[in-house]
Amino acid sequence: MLLAADVGNTNVVFALFDGREIRARWRIATDPRRTGDEYAVWLLQLLEIEGFKREDITQLIVGSVVPRAIHNLTVLAEKYFGMTPLIAGEGAADWGISVDVDQPRSLGTDRALNTIAAHAKYEGDLIVVDFGTATTFDAVDFTGAYKGGIICPGLNLSLDALVGNTAKLPRIAIEAPRSHSVIGTNTEDQMLIGVFWGYVAMMEGLIARMRAEIGRPAKVVATGGLAILFDEHTDIFDHVDTDLTLDGLAILAERATK
Known part of the structure; x- marks a missing residue:
């Protein structure tokens, strides 16, 4: 079985694959100082709880947007699973894809993995x-070529900036408003x-502009933690695929084996 580690800026997600099927997944906060022993x-305890043994792991792949975390995950693979891990992009x-941008090496690991998985799972031009x-x-x-894109502050970052740089605005939970009105009558609602x-x-505005620039019909694939929440309140997404990045790791590992 394949153990895939998707290292994001906020969390590391481990997923146990049997072929392309995810059998188990676990999440831990990203900390580059966390050692292989930790x-x-x-x-190993979580594997046992789910009914698996370390001997069930025959391949390990790491995809990371936090370069400092790779060393300790390599130690984990070598010391506790007896193998050298695959490192996504190396x-x-x-990658095995065309990266048609000014600085191909600057493409983030997560975005490359999403590109690989989206092209494998969905047809045509994609956003x-x-x-x-x-x-x-x-x-x-x-x-399947990566043509470029846009980077925006995440919703949590936007909220942190708003609350952290004002004296009186309170911390609020990220959730859908109770009504569709865009005229709030109290501070929290506003x-x-x-x-x-x-x-x-x-x-919706950026996707409309991207579609116009692409000039061909383009399906929109959403992934990440808030995709499901937003999908309930907009019809802009054609597919919501929360496992897209992990699937990209599984596809890369499969290609490396072949």
Whole structure:
């Protein structure tokens, strides 16, 4: 079985694959200082709780947007699973896609993985929206080439900036407003309208502009933690695929084996 580690700026998600099927997944806060031993204490117990043994792991792949975290995950793989992990974007796990931008090496690991998985799972031109610490919009053409995109502050970052730089605005939960009105009658409602419906308007506007620039019909694939929440309040998404980045890791690992 394949153990995939998706290292984001906020969380590390481990997923256990049997072929392309995810059998289990676990999440831990990203901390580049966390040692391989600390990962092992946590992860080996979770494997046992789910009914798996460390011997069930035959391959391990790491995709990381936090370069400092790769070393300790490599220690985890070598010391506790007896293997050298694949590193997404390197060696046998090279992207294998065209990256048609000014600085191809600057493409984030998560965005490359999303490109690979989206092209494998959905046909035609695509716009991939990933709700992470930052929200990214990526254009993937019908050949699977990465054509560029947009980086925006994530919803949590936007809210943190709003609350952290004002004296009286309170911390609010990120949720859908109770009504569709965009005229709030109290401070909390006005903040939520600004954050939530403002974000929806931004998404719809940017996607419309991207579609116009692409010049061909383009499906929109949404992934990341807030994709499901926003999908309930806009019809802009054609597909919501919360496992897109993990699936990209599984596809890379499969290619490396072949």
